[in-house]
Amino acid sequence: MSEPAHRPTTRAALSSGSDRVFQVLILALASVIVLVFVLSVYQLGREAWPALHTFGWHFFTGRTWNPVEGKFGAASMIAGTLVTSLAALVISVPLAVASALFVAEYAPKWLANPVGYLIELLAAVPSVVYGLWALFVIAPVLGRWQTAYFLDPANVPTLTRCNQLWAEGQTSLQCFFVPSGAGGRGLALAVIILTVMILPYTASVARDVIRLVPADQREAMYALGATKWEVISRAILPYARAGILGGVILALGRALGETLAVAMVIGDSQEILKSLWGNASTVASVIANQFGDAQETLHRSSVVALGLSLFALSVIVNFAARLIIARLTPKGLQ
Amino acid sequence: MMRAAAVTSARPAARLSPVRRVKNLLMGALILLATLLVVAPLILIFVYLLREGLGALNLDFFTRTPAPEGEAGGGLLNAIAGSLEMLAMASVIGVLVGVAGGIFLAEYPRHPLMPTVRMLSDVLAGIPAIVMGLVAYSLIVLRFGFSGLAGALALGFLMIPIVVRTTEEVLKLVPLSVREAGLSLGLPQWVVILNIVLPAAAGGIVTGVMLALARVAGEAAPLLFTAFGNSSVNLDPTRPMSALPLEIYRGATSAYDENQRLAKAGALLLITLIFLTSLLARRASRVKR
Amino acid sequence: MTPLLSTSDVNIFYGEKQAVRGVNLEVQRGSVNALIGPSGCGKTTFLRAINRMHDLTPGARVTGQILLDGEDVYGPDVDPVTMRRRVGMVFQKPNPFPTMSVFDNVVSGLKLAGVRDSRRLMDVAERSLRGAALWEEVKDRLRMPATGLSGGQQQRLCIARALAVEPEILLMDEPTSALDPASTARIEDLMTDLKKVTTIIIVTHNMHQAARVSDTTSFFLNGDLVEHGVTDQLFTSPRDGRTEAYVTGRFG
Numbered sequence: 016m017s018e019p020a021h022r023p024t025t026r027a028a029l030s031s032g033s034d035r036v037f038q039v040l041i042l043a044l045a046s047v048i049v050l051v052f053v054l055s056v057y058q059l060g061r062e063a064w065p066a067l068h069t070f071g072w073h074f075f076t077g078r079t080w081n082p083v084e085g086k087f088g089a090a091s092m093i094a095g096t097l098v099t100s101l102a103a104l105v106i107s108v109p110l111a112v113a114s115a116l117f118v119a120e121y122a123p124k125w126l127a128n129p130v131g132y133l134i135e136l137l138a139a140v141p142s143v144v145y146g147l148w149a150l151f152v153i154a155p156v157l158g159r160w161q162t163a164y165f166l167d168p169a170n171v172p173t174l175t176r177c178n179q180l181w182a183e184g185q186t187s188l189q190c191f192f193v194p195s196g197a198g199g200r201g202l203a204l205a206v207i208i209l210t211v212m213i214l215p216y217t218a219s220v221a222r223d224v225i226r227l228v229p230a231d232q233r234e235a236m237y238a239l240g241a242t243k244w245e246v247i248s249r250a251i252l253p254y255a256r257a258g259i260l261g262g263v264i265l266a267l268g269r270a271l272g273e274t275l276a277v278a279m280v281i282g283d284s285q286e287i288l289k290s291l292w293g294n295a296s297t298v299a300s301v302i303a304n305q306f307g308d309a310q311e312t313l314h315r316s317s318v319v320a321l322g323l324s325l326f327a328l329s330v331i332v333n334f335a336a337r338l339i340i341a342r343l344t345p346k347g348l349q
Numbered sequence: 350m351m352r353a354a355a356v357t358s359a360r361p362a363a364r365l366s367p368v369r370r371v372k373n374l375l376m377g378a379l380i381l382l383a384t385l386l387v388v389a390p391l392i393l394i395f396v397y398l399l400r401e402g403l404g405a406l407n408l409d410f411f412t413r414t415p416a417p418e419g420e421a422g423g424g425l426l427n428a429i430a431g432s433l434e435m436l437a438m439a440s441v442i443g444v445l446v447g448v449a450g451g452i453f454l455a456e457y458p459r460h461p462l463m464p465t466v467r468m469l470s471d472v473l474a475g476i477p478a479i480v481m482g483l484v485a486y487s488l489i490v491l492r493f494g495f496s497g498l499a500g501a502l503a504l505g506f507l508m509i510p511i512v513v514r515t516t517e518e519v520l521k522l523v524p525l526s527v528r529e530a531g532l533s534l535g536l537p538q539w540v541v542i543l544n545i546v547l548p549a550a551a552g553g554i555v556t557g558v559m560l561a562l563a564r565v566a567g568e569a570a571p572l573l574f575t576a577f578g579n580s581s582v583n584l585d586p587t588r589p590m591s592a593l594p595l596e597i598y599r600g601a602t603s604a605y606d607e608n609q610r611l612a613k614a615g616a617l618l619l620i621t622l623i624f625l626t627s628l629l630a631r632r633a634s635r636v637k638r
Numbered sequence: 639m640t641p642l643l644s645t646s647d648v649n650i651f652y653g654e655k656q657a658v659r660g661v662n663l664e665v666q667r668g669s670v671n672a673l674i675g676p677s678g679c680g681k682t683t684f685l686r687a688i689n690r691m692h693d694l695t696p697g698a699r700v701t702g703q704i705l706l707d708g709e710d711v712y713g714p715d716v717d718p719v720t721m722r723r724r725v726g727m728v729f730q731k732p733n734p735f736p737t738m739s740v741f742d743n744v745v746s747g748l749k750l751a752g753v754r755d756s757r758r759l760m761d762v763a764e765r766s767l768r769g770a771a772l773w774e775e776v777k778d779r780l781r782m783p784a785t786g787l788s789g790g791q792q793q794r795l796c797i798a799r800a801l802a803v804e805p806e807i808l809l810m811d812e813p814t815s816a817l818d819p820a821s822t823a824r825i826e827d828l829m830t831d832l833k834k835v836t837t838i839i840i841v842t843h844n845m846h847q848a849a850r851v852s853d854t855t856s857f858f859l860n861g862d863l864v865e866h867g868v869t870d871q872l873f874t875s876p877r878d879g880r881t882e883a884y885v886t887g888r889f890g
């Protein structure tokens with residue numbers, strides 16, 4: 016009798032009146048997330064426009080950052096950000112993975128939980144507290160070592176040669192590792208503190224993915240007569256590498272944007288890097304150290320442009336992480 | 350005899366070769382050493398702050414404002430009050446938007462905007478805190494000047510993605526059949542979500558909010574150009590406000606011993622509160638499971 | 639007497655895939671009706687169409703007509719929420735609301751719909767729990783968490799919860815599949831009593847259960863309703879060869 020009506024179940028059909036009101040409300044609140052993103056891009060873009068418009072690509076490639084002359088090129092701080100982040104990453108990844116292996120594979124349960132918890136707490140320590148500790152505890156240690164280096168007569172020839180090079184605005188591989196100041200502050204200290212700060216991110220992700228490695232992968236390797244280390248290096252780490260890489264990229268994202276601890280210890284110099292021990296700056300540290308004092312429009316705009324670059328960089332890192340994880344994840348692990 | 354020899358050699362050695370044995374032990378030892386290196390800073394920092402800061406955590410610390418530069422005494426009441434007030438304001442934004450965002454992602458997976466919201470929430474989670482400070486600066490401070498509200502806004506923005514993620518995760522742990530049971534009783538979806546699903550996930554959501562609070566409570570970078578700081582106690586959110594991490598930053602970079610002492614005491618207080626919050630959050634989530 | 643439920647040419651699709659094909663079925667008031675068939679035959683899919691549960695499944699689509707007491711369940715003016723109030727449902731696994739007490743679970747349908755009168759709620763709770771043969775076991779722990787009950791008790795609690803809103807029809811989706819034999823027997827006994835207050839459609843993979851509890855039985859195979867009839871007749875002298883093959887255990 017009646018035609019079999021074709022009824023796709025649309026949303027309009029499935030919600031009653033009050034449901035629609037609630038959904039609109041939830042959607043409105045959830046849209047704040049979209050709004051925050053859009054507003055961030057718009058506001059940063061608008062404020063950064065004068066600088067980007069004035070300097071164009073030279074804003075990123077220019078080596079001079081001189082508020083007095085009104086010239087702003089961010090090359091030195093971009094280099095500072097990349098060098099500190101990558102160095103910290105290189106040092107921290109083996110340590111982080113090792114600690115994850117300890118927690119997941121070696122430690123008995125009564126020890127694994129507290130150690131895992133301590134590592135998580137490392138991530139909870141505020142940036143300023145790391146900065147304070149680095150400034151008051153590690154800087155003096157480094158400073159003593161630097162002073163000892165300067166006072167050692169055997170180092171005088173090297174120092175003379177490097178001082179000459181540095182004065183000409185140059186450096187060499189050897190001189191890059193020669194101390195250039197005695198206060199303990201500088202790029203090296205920034206790398207040390209960054210290393211400590213990003214350790215927990217890689218470590219806790221690595222621990223989680225190592226725990227997810229199926230038992231049969233381990234057992235298969237043990238059944239072949241492998242030692243514990245062989246099981247780890249040939250079964251567990253290959254299986255978990257995508258996830259670990261995800262943790263590494265998460266840590267990289269943190270390192271690139273890490274601000275106050277670095278700003279407190281790196282020495283805030285915008286000169287081109289000549290020694291690992293010298294004063295330097297990162298994109299984030301310049302924002303923290305200069306934005307408050309930036310009075311002229313162009314200076315202020317240039318600092319905001321740094322912020323916009325960091326914003327863009329973190330978005331890129333986020334997408335890179337997804338891409339890599341999607342590519343490398345073994346089938347079956349979603 | 351030739352044959353017997355061939356058979357034995359094809360089989361792996363019955364005993365572990367010394368090289369493999371030593372390598373195994375060595376790597377185990379290195380892993381232990383690395384783990385000690387990883388946790389050492391945490392312990393060193395805490396012990397250092399206890400030694401240097403505990404003495405300054407006296408009654409004055411909690412009841413007075415900083416003494417003028419170079420003078421002895423004073424406390425960080427201004428920072429404690431500012432931190433509490435800004436965190437409370439930030440929580441309103443973070444919890445409201447974060448929980449709603451989590452509900453949206455978990456309960457309306459078919460909505461066309463869902464993938465966008467999920468992606469942007471993830472992206473926001475990776476934005477450096479100082480950049481959020483710049484955003485709040487250009488949104489509020491450029492128009493109305495430095496204020497606690499601007500600082501709270503930046504902190505709230507930072508809380509949102511953390512709360513979104515945990516809320517979504519715990520909501521998804523509530524079985525579908527519980528939702529269906531509610532709907533089959535003739536209850537509208539929103540009643541089911543608010544009165545049945547949300548209470549079942551409440552423990553996890555509280556954990557997420559506490560972790561988010563612990564994370565932003567220590568942020569000074571986004572407050573530098575928003576809340577700015579204030580050497581006296583200010584409860585008016587439209588005016589500059591201080592915060593514990595801000596005072597720690599100023600004190601640690603100050604030349605005066607007295608400011609450094611307050612900074613260390615402040616750091617001890619802050620880190621203790623953050624650790625306690627994380628501990629409680631962890632406990633809460635464990636009880637739920 | 640007009641049937642309480644009648645369906646004509648009901649087709650159900652998941653995306654491109656058709657799970658149920660042209661089902662015509664009539665269910666009389668005060669009867670127990672079993673839907674049987676091998677897994678994947680569409681019996682549960684059909685059951686969930688009756689209270690519009692598919693509205694919530696992405697890509698699911700229902701065509702044809704389902705009339706409950708003469709009213710089109712999928713009619714353009716029909717609110718699914720209101721419709722579900724008239725149709726109760728009990729699920730495969732007991733699913734009490736995890737944060738609520740025994741009492742709150744039973745009256746949740748009323749309470750969350752705005753009924754506040756505590757006298758009335760208490761009456762409904764007792765009547766529903768008695769109806770579900772659970773009252774004697776839980777009357778002293780109405781305020782305890784529902785998750786503290788045994789699996790069989792939880793399932794009877796879910797039945798009580800469904801009864802509390804006085805549904806015209808009660809859908810049961812393999813309600814005993816997660817329970818032990820003793821709990822299963824209690825729920826089967828219960829069904830005979832429930833006929834007095836409501837009408838039941840039960841999906842079961844257990845033919846003996848269908849034979850024990852139902853008045854009529856419908857046999858589904860590959861999305862088709864192969865045969866529908868009085869239970870005794872369907873099991874003893876099926877008209878269709880496929881039904882016979884199934885009920886005699888030759889496949890499935």
